Amino acid sequence: MTEKNYVIVGGSHGIGFGLVQRLSEAGHSATVLSRTNEKLAGLKGVNHVTVDVTTDEISTDWLPDSIDGLAYCPGSINLRSFRGLKPEVFREDFELNVVGAVKCLQAALSGLKAAPSSSVLMFSTVAVRQGMTMHASVATAKGAIEGLTRSLAAELAPKVRVNCIAPALTNTPLAERFFANEEKAASMGQMYPLKRTGTTDDIASIGAFLLSDQATWITGQVIGVDGGLSAVG
Numbered sequence: 001m002t003e004k005n006y007v008i009v010g011g012s013h014g015i016g017f018g019l020v021q022r023l024s025e026a027g028h029s030a031t032v033l034s035r036t037n038e039k040l041a042g043l044k045g046v047n048h049v050t051v052d053v054t055t056d057e058i059s060t061d062w063l064p065d066s067i068d069g070l071a072y073c074p075g076s077i078n079l080r081s082f083r084g085l086k087p088e089v090f091r092e093d094f095e096l097n098v099v100g101a102v103k104c105l106q107a108a109l110s111g112l113k114a115a116p117s118s119s120v121l122m123f124s125t126v127a128v129r130q131g132m133t134m135h136a137s138v139a140t141a142k143g144a145i146e147g148l149t150r151s152l153a154a155e156l157a158p159k160v161r162v163n164c165i166a167p168a169l170t171n172t173p174l175a176e177r178f179f180a181n182e183e184k185a186a187s188m189g190q191m192y193p194l195k196r197t198g199t200t201d202d203i204a205s206i207g208a209f210l211l212s213d214q215a216t217w218i219t220g221q222v223i224g225v226d227g228g229l230s231a232v233g
């Protein structure tokens with residue numbers, strides 16, 4: 001196996017950490033950009049850069065010269081009625097979910113183009129395809145991510161593939177308030193055609209596949225990994 005260089009923005013916990021674990025176990029190297037790094041100690045081939053994507057500029061000096069894949073994982077779940085969502089919340093969600101991704105991708109672009117074949121992975125939410133009450137702000141920001149995915153897939157082909165995963169509720173630090181009560185979490189799982197909510201592994205396994213050479217004929221896709229919620233009534 002050839003060792004590859006990945007950049008995982010938001011690889012310190014949640015789905016991004018699941019990706020970093022998989023890449024490290026497979027013998028690849030990963031540069032992780034995030035604000036914290038407690039869980040990364042002991043993982044082979046992992047280098048951490050402390051950065052807040054909403055306030056810091058992203059330096060190309062932190063990134064490998066040749067990048068085989070980049071995942072952008074930071075995201076938000078601000079669930080409020082539309083009436084209670086101040087324009088400021090829309091701006092903050094857009095800054096973290098979209099502008100942060102744009103900054104990281106622009107910093108990584110020459111590295112992605114320098115690799116023989118490379119891949120970008122971004123994250124949307126099931127709430128873009130499936131209208132859901134209280135989701136206006138996050139769905140607006142993630143809708144932009146789906147547009148960015150398809151635009152960049154067109155603009156960067158054939159050298160760089162660009163795909164997106166749209167998860168439904170997944171047990172990560174971001175969603176911990178929904179899993180605090182086990183009974184409630186189990187009953188939420190019953191709303192899904194596949195009768196459970198998601199795990200980090202459910203999402204990270206598909207993410208690792210999309211970043212890998214097994215997916216070299218897939219680009220411009222938004223893939224629902226959502227227990228069937230967006231497709232099955």
Ligand SMILES: NC(=O)c1ccc[n+]([C@@H]2O[C@H](COP(=O)([O-])OP(=O)(O)OC[C@H]3O[C@@H](n4cnc5c(N)ncnc54)[C@H](OP(=O)(O)O)[C@@H]3O)[C@@H](O)[C@H]2O)c1
Nearest residue numbers: 010012013014015035036052053074075123169170172174
């Ligand atoms: N979990 C769900 O139910 C769910 C559902 C639909 C969509 N999604 C989407 O899936 C993606 C991954 O979600 P997740 O649940 O794994 O999220 P998570 O548990 O909050 O992890 C997010 C990662 O991004 C980093 N991060 C957050 N804000 C950052 C900032 N300002 N600067 C730099 N790094 C930052 C975090 O690290 P630090 O805290 O160390 O900075 C962490 O490593 C997100 O885009 C999310 O919107 C998740």
